[in-house]
Amino acid sequence: MSAESFYLTTPIYYVNSVPHLGTAYTTVAADALARYRRMVGDDVHFLTGLDEHGQKVAHAAEEAGMSPQEWCDSIAPRFVEAWEMLRITNDDFLRTTEERHKRGVQAFWQALHDAGHLYQGHYEGWYCVPCETYFTPDQVSEHECPSCGRDVEFIREDNWFFKLSEFAEPLLELYETRAAQGRPFIRPETRANEVISFVKSGLKDLSISRTTFTWGVPLPFSEGHVTYVWIDALLNYITAIGYGDPAKADEFDHRWPAQYHFVGKDIIRFHCVIWPAMLMAAGLDVPECVYAHGFLMTKGEKMSKSKGNVQTPASLVERFGVDPYRYYFLRDVRFGEDGSISMESMVQRYNGDLANDWGNLCSRLFNMTEKYFDGAVPEPPGEAPTEADAALRAFADALPASYAEAMERLDYGAALEATWDLIKDANRYIENEAPWNLAKAEETHGRLATVIYNALESVRIAALFCAPVMPETSADVWRRLSLGDIHAVTDIATAAAWGRLPSGNAVSKGDPLYPRIYDEA
Numbered sequence: 001m002s003a004e005s006f007y008l009t010t011p012i013y014y015v016n017s018v019p020h021l022g023t024a025y026t027t028v029a030a031d032a033l034a035r036y037r038r039m040v041g042d043d044v045h046f047l048t049g050l051d052e053h054g055q056k057v058a059h060a061a062e063e064a065g066m067s068p069q070e071w072c073d074s075i076a077p078r079f080v081e082a083w084e085m086l087r088i089t090n091d092d093f094l095r096t097t098e099e100r101h102k103r104g105v106q107a108f109w110q111a112l113h114d115a116g117h118l119y120q121g122h123y124e125g126w127y128c129v130p131c132e133t134y135f136t137p138d139q140v141s142e143h144e145c146p147s148c149g150r151d152v153e154f155i156r157e158d159n160w161f162f163k164l165s166e167f168a169e170p171l172l173e174l175y176e177t178r179a180a181q182g183r184p185f186i187r188p189e190t191r192a193n194e195v196i197s198f199v200k201s202g203l204k205d206l207s208i209s210r211t212t213f214t215w216g217v218p219l220p221f222s223e224g225h226v227t228y229v230w231i232d233a234l235l236n237y238i239t240a241i242g243y244g245d246p247a248k249a250d251e252f253d254h255r256w257p258a259q260y261h262f263v264g265k266d267i268i269r270f271h272c273v274i275w276p277a278m279l280m281a282a283g284l285d286v287p288e289c290v291y292a293h294g295f296l297m298t299k300g301e302k303m304s305k306s307k308g309n310v311q312t313p314a315s316l317v318e319r320f321g322v323d324p325y326r327y328y329f330l331r332d333v334r335f336g337e338d339g340s341i342s343m344e345s346m347v348q349r350y351n352g353d354l355a356n357d358w359g360n361l362c363s364r365l366f367n368m369t370e371k372y373f374d375g376a377v378p379e380p381p382g383e384a385p386t387e388a389d390a391a392l393r394a395f396a397d398a399l400p401a402s403y404a405e406a407m408e409r410l411d412y413g414a415a416l417e418a419t420w421d422l423i424k425d426a427n428r429y430i431e432n433e434a435p436w437n438l439a440k441a442e443e444t445h446g447r448l449a450t451v452i453y454n455a456l457e458s459v460r461i462a463a464l465f466c467a468p469v470m471p472e473t474s475a476d477v478w479r480r481l482s483l484g485d486i487h488a489v490t491d492i493a494t495a496a497a498w499g500r501l502p503s504g505n506a507v508s509k510g511d512p513l514y515p516r517i518y519d520e521a
C-alpha cells in the first residue's frame with residue numbers, strides 16, 4: 001500500500017425511491033474524480049451505498065405491503081443496476097442493514113456512552129419524516145417542514161441525547177484553522193458561511209434514539225431504543241472501512257480520514273456539524289473536506305420525487321448514450337452551484353461538443369489514416385515543426401497541468417474545457433493544413449505524414465483526459481489506435497507526453513462515436 005490513499009464517498013441514498021437524476025449526479029461526479037485519481041496513481045477507495053433504516057423507509061415498505069427488509073432487498077438491485085449502467089466504479093457498496101455496519105454503529109455509540117457524551121432525556125418537538133429531521137417549535141409554522149414543505153409530526157419521546165452543544169467551539173475552530181491552512185473543511189466557500197453562522201447561533205443537544213418504532217440499529221446499552229437514522233447513516237463512512245472490527249484496524253488506519261465526502265447542499269448540516277462533532281467525541285480524525293454541490297433544477301424547480309419532475313437516468317442514457325450523459329451533467333452544470341438542465345441543452349451539447357468537435361475529429365482522422373496510409377499511424381519524417389505544429393503541441397503540453405488544477409478545484413467544466421482547447425485546435429489544425437491537398441502531390445507526402453501523426457497524437461492525448469468523464473468512448477478511441485487499456489493508466493502525465501503514439505499502429509475507422517441527433521426537442 002505505497003500509493004497515497006484517496007478515499008471518497010457519496011451520500012448513501014434512501015431506498016424509499018429508485019435512483020434519479022439527482023442521486024445519479026452526485027454519483028457520476030464522484031466517479032469521474034475517482035477515475036481521475038486512479039489515473040494519477042492514487043490508491044483510490046470509492047464508497048457509495050444505501051440508507052435503509054428510519055421511518056421514511058419503513059413507511060415505503062408498509063405502503064408496498066412488504067417488511068422493511070424485503071422492501072430494501074427489492075430496491076437495492078435497482079441502485080446496483082443504475083450504477084452499472086452509468087459505469088460507476090465504486091470499490092464498495094454499503095447497505096446500512098448489513099451486519100458489518102450495525103456492529104460498527106453499536107461499537108461507536110457504546111464508546112460515546114462510556115466516555116460520557118450521552119444522557120437520557122425527554123424530546124418534544126417536530127419531526128419531518130421525508131427529511132428524517134427534528135425541528136424546534138420556532139422553526140415550524142403551520143405544521144410545515146421548513147426544508148421540504150411537507151407536513152411534520154409532533155413527537156414526544158424519552159430519548160438518548162448526544163451533547164452536541166459542547167462542540168460548537170471545537171467546530172468553529174476546525175472551520176477556521178482549516179480555512180487558514182488553505183484546506184477548507186467545507187467547500188465551496190459560500191456553503192461554509194452558512195454553516196458557520198448556524199453553529200454560531202448556538203447548538204442544541206441532539207436526540208440520537210427513537211422509541212416509537214423499531215426499524216433501526218438497537219442502541220446496545222438501552223433496550224427499546226433504535227438509533228436515529230441520520231447518526232446511523234453518517235457512520236457508514238467509517239463502518240465500511242472496518243471501524244468496529246479489530247480484524248480491519250489496519251485498513252481503517254490506512255483509509256481514514258476520507259479525502260472527500262460529496263454531498264448535496266441539502267444535507268450539509270449533518271455532514272459539517274453533526275458528523276465532525278461525532279468524530280471528535282470519539283477521538284477520531286475528521287475528514288479532509290465535505291464538498292456540497294448544488295441542485296439540478298428543471299424549469300426553475302429543484303428536481304425531486306415530490307415535485308413530480310423526475311426523469312430517469314435510464315431514459316436519457318437510452319437516448320444519448322452513457323458517456324454523453326456523464327459529459328452533459330459535468331460540463332453544463334457548474335459543480336458546487338445549482339444548474340438548470342433541459343433536453344434542449346443536452347441535445348445542443350451532444351451535437352456541438354460531442355458529435356461535431358470530438359466525434360468528427362476522430363472520424364475524419366481515422367478515415368484519412370486509412371485512405372492515405374493504409375490504416376496505419378504514419379512515421380513523421382522529423383522535419384522542424386512549423387508554427388502550427390508547435391501551437392498544437394503547446395495545447396497538448398499544457399493540458400496535464402491545467403486539467404490537474406481544475407480537478408483540484410473540482411471544476412469539471414474547466415477540466416473539460418481545457419481538453420476541448422486541444423480538440424478544437426486539432427480540428428483547426430486539420431482545416432488549415434488541409435491534408436486532402438497535401439495528399440495530391442508526392443513532394444508533400446512527408447508533410448502529410450507529419451500532419452496526420454500530430455493530429456492522431458492529439459486525439460490519443462485528448463482521449464486520455466476525456467476518460468474520467470467519458471470512459472467508454474475514450475477506451476474505444478484507444479482501441480482504434482491499437483493502444484493498450486486506457487483504464488490501466490496510472491500516470492496520466494507521463495502517458496500524455498507528446499510523441500508516445502507508435503508509428504505503424506493499426507488504426508481502425510469504426511462507427512461514428514456520437515451519431516448526430518436530429519430531433520432537437
Ligand code: MSP
Pocket residue numbers: 010011012013014015021022023025026051233234235236262263264265266267294295296297302303304
Ligand atoms: N440518506 C440521506 C443521506 C445520508 S448520507 C450519510 C439522504 N438520501 S437521499 O436519497 O435523499 O439523497 C440525497 C442526495 O441526493 C443529495 O445530497 C444529493 O447528493 C442528491 N440529490 C437529490 N436530489 C438532487 C437534485 N435535484 N440535484 C442534485 N442532487 C440531488 O439524504
